[in-house]
Amino acid sequence: MSETKYFTEEGLQRLKNELEVLLNKERPRISQMIAEARDKGDLSENAEYDAAKDAQGMLELKIVQLQDLLMSARILDESKMDTSKVLLLSKVKIKNLKNGASMNYMLVPEKEADMKSGKISVNSPISKGLLGKSVGDKVEIDVPAGRMTFEIIEISR
Secondary structure, eight states, rough: OOOOOOOHHHHHHHHHHHHIIIIIIIHHHHHHHHOOOOOOOTTGHHHHHHHHHHHHHHHHHHHHHHHHHTTTEEEOOGGSOOOSOOTTTTTEEEEEETTTTEEEEEEOOGGGGGGGGGGGEEHHHHHHTTTOOOOOOEEEEETTTTTEEEEEEEEOO
16 A cells, blocks of 8 residues: 555545546547547557556556555545644745745645645655754754754744
């Protein structure tokens, strides 16, 4: 059995919707492409048929991967999580002690990370440095730009 993956309700629903589209729209579309290519004659020299079969193989692989992910997925219950420490799904305000800049991040499961909306993967260097820390803690984190020192200003849900 694969390891358990945690998601927010929103993130899990997004995965279910993606699987639904693949099963009910993409799979029939590719089957139609294969049928059309097959109708064109000799399959041994039919590049369109080969391309459609390759697309079908990739689609089926993606469907299986999503189904496996959904079978091991669990929803995080935020109501039972401690807000005194930085944990998965914490909203954290941190201050860069070198330049005084403040940043707001939400630590989310890897599949839900979206830097544009301030959601960073729990596996990122910044998240790993913040996990388990409390308000007022100063942490040194190794990032691609070098070692940076942050202070945790606020933790919320």
